[in-house]
Amino acid sequence: MSHVAFALSGRFGDFRLEAEAEVPASGVTAVMGPSGSGKTTLLRCLAGLARASGRVMAGEAVWQDGRTFVPTHRRGVGLVFQEPSLLPHLSVRRNLDFAARRAGRGPGPDFDEVVEMLGLGALLERDPDRLSGGERQRAAVARALLSRPVLLLMDEPLSSLDAAGKAEVLPYLEQLHRSLSLPVIYVSHDASEVARLADRVLRMEAGRLRGPAVVASDDPLALLSDAQVRTLARAALAAGLEAEA
Numbered sequence: 001m002s003h004v005a006f007a008l009s010g011r012f013g014d015f016r017l018e019a020e021a022e023v024p025a026s027g028v029t030a031v032m033g034p035s036g037s038g039k040t041t042l043l044r045c046l047a048g049l050a051r052a053s054g055r056v057m058a059g060e061a062v063w064q065d066g067r068t069f070v071p072t073h074r075r076g077v078g079l080v081f082q083e084p085s086l087l088p089h090l091s092v093r094r095n096l097d098f099a100a101r102r103a104g105r106g107p108g109p110d111f112d113e114v115v116e117m118l119g120l121g122a123l124l125e126r127d128p129d130r131l132s133g134g135e136r137q138r139a140a141v142a143r144a145l146l147s148r149p150v151l152l153l154m155d156e157p158l159s160s161l162d163a164a165g166k167a168e169v170l171p172y173l174e175q176l177h178r179s180l181s182l183p184v185i186y187v188s189h190d191a192s193e194v195a196r197l198a199d200r201v202l203r204m205e206a207g208r209l210r211g212p213a214v215v216a217s218d219d220p221l222a223l224l225s226d227a228q229v230r231t232l233a234r235a236a237l238a239a240g241l242e243a244e245a
Contacts, residue, residue, distance in 0.1 A: 002059050004151060004183060008045050010052025017041055017052055018208045023200070025059065028177055028184045030194045033204035039187040042204070043153045046185065047079060048072040058150055078149030080157045084140035086128040092139050093124040099146040108148040109180065117179060118142045118172050133161045134168035141176070152184045158193060166193075173197055 005022040019042050023029040031039050044050035048063065048071055056064040063070045086095050100111055115121055118138045128136055137157055144152060157173075158166045170193070177184075177197060188194055194201060202209050 004046075004056075004058050004185075006046060006054065006056045008042070008052040008054040008056070010045070010054075012041055012050070012052075015041070016207050017045070019045075019204070021202055021209055023183065023185070023202075025183045026181050027199035028186050028197050030198035030201045031185060031187045031204055031209075032189060032191070032194060032201055034189060037204045038207040039189075039204055040155055041207075043155050043185065043187055046151075047077050047153055048075050076148070076150040078144035078147050078152040080137075080141055080144050080152070080154045082156050082160045084128070084136040086136060086139055086143070088128050091125055091127055092120060092131070095128070095139060095143055096120075096124075096146055099143040103146060103148040108182075109145060111146065114142045114145050117175055132165065132168075134165035137161065137165070137169055138172055141172070145176075145180075145182075149182065152182055154184060154186045156187055156189070158188075158190070170196060 003022050003025050007020040008017060009019075010017050015036075015038065017038050019038070031042065033039055041050060045052045046056060048069070051069070054064070055062070055066075058076070062068050063075050086092075087098065090098065096111065096114070109117070115124065118141060120135075120138060120142055123131060123135055123139070128139070131139065137160075141154075141157070158169060161169065174196060186194075186197060
C-alpha cells in the first residue's frame with residue numbers, strides 16, 4: 001500500500017463533514033482541531049463505522065466509492081479509542097489472543113514482539129480491572145496491532161489519562177513509531193503529543209480539513225496557527241524531555 005486517500009462529504013445532524021486528503025502509508029499523520037471539529041467523525045467514516053458520501057482508498061483497494069462500501073471488519077483497520085474497551089472477563093493475555101486468533105496469519109508483528117514493544121510481559125495474567133489507566137491503554141494498543149491492520153486509527157488515546165498516565169504511555173507510542181512501518185492516523189487536540197509523535201499534520205475546523213491535503217514538516221508545531229500555542233507546546237515538550245533525561 002502506497003497511500004491512504006479519502007474524499008468524504010456528509011451531514012451528521014447539524015454537523016457537516018467535508019474532508020479530503022491523501023497520506024503516505026507510513027508514519028504518523030495527526031489530525032488536529034478543537035473539540036467538535038469533526039475529528040472523531042472522520043475516523044469513524046474511515047473505519048466504516050459511520051457513512052458519508054465519497055471515496056476511501058487504501059492503496060489500490062477501494063473501501064468506499066459510489067458502488068462499494070466495505071464493512072469495518074474487512075477493511076483491515078486497527079482501532080484505539082479514548083477508552084480501552086478491553087473484554088473485562090478476559091485476562092490481558094486472553095484479550096490479545098482473541099485479537100490474534102480473529103486476524104489469522106498475515107504480515108505484522110507477532111504476539112511476543114507486540115508484548116515486548118508495549119511492556120506488557122508482567123501484566124499478561126492480570127484482568128483489566130487490575131490495571132492502571134495507562135496499562136489498559138497499552139493493552140488496547142497491543143490488541144489493535146495483533147489484529148494485523150493495514151491502517152491504525154487512534155482517537156485521542158491519551159485524553160482519558162491523567163498526566164502520569166500520559167507520561168507512561170507516550171514513550172511506548174514513540175517506540176511503535178520507530179519500530180513499525182504501519183501508517184497511523186492519530187486524532188488529538190494536544191499539541192505536545194503531536195510534537196512528539198507526528199510526521200505530518202492535518203488541521204480540521206468546523207468539519208473541514210484546512211490547508212493542503214498533506215502537510216509535511218520537520219517541526220509539526222510550526223503548522224499550528226497560534227504562535228502562543230506553539231510556544232506553550234514546545235515548553236511542555238522540553239519539560240517532558242528533561243524529565244525523561
